[in-house]
Amino acid sequence: MHHLSLKAIANKLTKKEISAVELIQYFLDRINTHDKTLNSFVTVCEEQALQQAHAVDQLRNKKKLPYYAGIPIAQKDIFCTQGIKTSCGSKMLDNFIPPYNATVIEKFNQAGFITIGKTNMDEFAMGSSNESSFYGAVKNPWNITKVPGGSSGGSSAAIAARLAPVATGTDTGGSIRQPAALCNLTGLKPTYGRVSRYGMIAFASSLDQGGPMAKTAEDAAIMLNIMAGHDAKDSTCANNAVPDYTANLENPIKGLKIGLPKEYFSAQLDSNVAKQIEQVIQTYKNAGAEFIEISLPSSELAISAYYIIAPAEASSNLSRYDGVRYGYRCEDPKDLTDMYERSRSEGFGSEVKRRIIVGTYALSAGYYDAYYIKAQKIRRVIRDEFLTALNKVDVILSPTTPNTAFNIGEKVNVPVSMYLSDIYTIAVNLAGLPAISAPAGFINGLPLGFQLIGKHFAESTLLNAVHQYQKLTDWHTQSPEQYA
Ligand code: GLN
Numbered sequence: 328m329h330h331l332s333l334k335a336i337a338n339k340l341t342k343k344e345i346s347a348v349e350l351i352q353y354f355l356d357r358i359n360t361h362d363k364t365l366n367s368f369v370t371v372c373e374e375q376a377l378q379q380a381h382a383v384d385q386l387r388n389k390k391k392l393p394y395y396a397g398i399p400i401a402q403k404d405i406f407c408t409q410g411i412k413t414s415c416g417s418k419m420l421d422n423f424i425p426p427y428n429a430t431v432i433e434k435f436n437q438a439g440f441i442t443i444g445k446t447n448m449d450e451f452a453m454g455s456s457n458e459s460s461f462y463g464a465v466k467n468p469w470n471i472t473k474v475p476g477g478s479s480g481g482s483s484a485a486i487a488a489r490l491a492p493v494a495t496g497t498d499t500g501g502s503i504r505q506p507a508a509l510c511n512l513t514g515l516k517p518t519y520g521r522v523s524r525y526g527m528i529a530f531a532s533s534l535d536q537g538g539p540m541a542k543t544a545e546d547a548a549i550m551l552n553i554m555a556g557h558d559a560k561d562s563t564c565a566n567n568a569v570p571d572y573t574a575n576l577e578n579p580i581k582g583l584k585i586g587l588p589k590e591y592f593s594a595q596l597d598s599n600v601a602k603q604i605e606q607v608i609q610t611y612k613n614a615g616a617e618f619i620e621i622s623l624p625s626s627e628l629a630i631s632a633y634y635i636i637a638p639a640e641a642s643s644n645l646s647r648y649d650g651v652r653y654g655y656r657c658e659d660p661k662d663l664t665d666m667y668e669r670s671r672s673e674g675f676g677s678e679v680k681r682r683i684i685v686g687t688y689a690l691s692a693g694y695y696d697a698y699y700i701k702a703q704k705i706r707r708v709i710r711d712e713f714l715t716a717l718n719k720v721d722v723i724l725s726p727t728t729p730n731t732a733f734n735i736g737e738k739v740n741v742p743v744s745m746y747l748s749d750i751y752t753i754a755v756n757l758a759g760l761p762a763i764s765a766p767a768g769f770i771n772g773l774p775l776g777f778q779l780i781g782k783h784f785a786e787s788t789l790l791n792a793v794h795q796y797q798k799l800t801d802w803h804t805q806s807p808e809q810y811a
Pocket residue numbers: 452453454455477478497498499500501502503530637749
């Protein structure tokens with residue numbers, strides 16, 4: 328049951344081979360058995376989920392339900408869920424119960440999905456390892472001494488251990504693709520503006536984007552069909568028509584032009600990673616794709632520009648947590664200033680504080696031009712270079728991460744080394760492009776991912792290319808032995 332695709336589960340429900348209550352109970356049991364070790368959930372919605380499942384079963388006898396009604400989904404704890412704690416991995420929001428649903432949550436509810444729990448994440452989505460969470464590190468199901476990636480590491484660990492069939496993630500600089508890669512999943516960061524950010528707790532508003540995390544491109548396409556679309560509640564949400572993302576999955580990819588950025592395939596690339604990626608290239612060649620060398624000369628500046636822009640936006644977004652309106656408030660404040668100061672110093676963890684300090688500094692008078700404006704100029708150059716390259720090719724291929732999952736604790740005290748783990752993903756967010764990560768095989772028993780980057784709003788091309796790859800390979804079908 329836990330290895331099945333969304334379609335296969337929906338089929339069983341429709342044919343009444345299993346009831347929604349049985350299905351939810353089945354996954355709840357798996358969570359109870361395994362999540363003490365993995366720590367992938369902040370909240371398990373046992374009672375609500377069973378109630379909803381019961382309602383689905385009752386309704387199914389009376390009328391036709393949406394095709395996916397009754398299927399469990401794990402929601403990243405960054406999406407506001409009405410009546411269910413939404414912590415964003417922070418002590419600051421440990422007591423926050425939103426009075427409304429994020430648009431993404433609303434859409435999954437309408438499609439009949441049942442939120443089985445809220446997944447652990449790096450605090451305010453700042454991180455690449457899930458170690459900055461107030462609720463503790465998440466373990467990688469492939470090897471519990473390793474990180475599952477971040478910031479959507481709870482979502483990736485939950486799917487990898489088959490505690491939920493699918494999950495949501497958000498990606499500001501790689502947080503869907505990197506954990507997908509480190510846990511052997513398929514994760515898609517849509518074009519900026521494709522998915523509504525309403526009710527998705529803001530980290531860096533010009534970069535944040537929600538997207539699907541799943542075992543396969545097909546499941547991701549089904550999820551994107553539900554998630555994508557205009558939302559009047561988010562002024563940055565695009566008004567482009569939403570295609571059926573499953574419609575082109577079966578198209579042959581003969582003649583697909585794939586760009587290989589020469590800067591990404593330099594001598595610095597780990598030789599084991601290079602070997603696996605070479606196999607991916609070979610598989611695509613066998614399917615008739617053409618490879619063309621391209622150049623993204625400014626991509627080496629992406630991390631530096633991102634670590635000005637993202638903290639600048641974060642410092643502004645996080646100023647709302649002041650202990651007054653909602654969230655954590657310190658005990659016995661002396662006066663107003665004391666309340667602001669202590670609520671924020673006690674409520675935020677160290678990575679969040681580091682970003683607020685960097686961001687505030689970069690935005691301050693006298694430094695604004697030197698750092699923030701400069702970073703924005705680099706951002707524009709990076710975007711233009713991608714667009715020039717994407718005039719020549721349909722998609723760009725790269726590794727998703729420079730290595731497989733690293734040890735828990737290995738990088739916590741070396742922020743720059745942590746930041747470098749997003750070297751292949753961050754530029755994509757600066758350019759607002761869509762990109763997908765999919766399983767590319769294993770190195771010493773740990774999964775590796777490859778990334779395809781597409782043109783703005785060309786999610787269908789990415790999903791089609793990965794689906795075709797997944798028909799020729801079986802990496803994505805493998806799951807960790809302990810959770811078989
Ligand atoms: N790892 C990056 C950061 O720490 C990206 C995080 C994300 O995509 N949310 O900011």
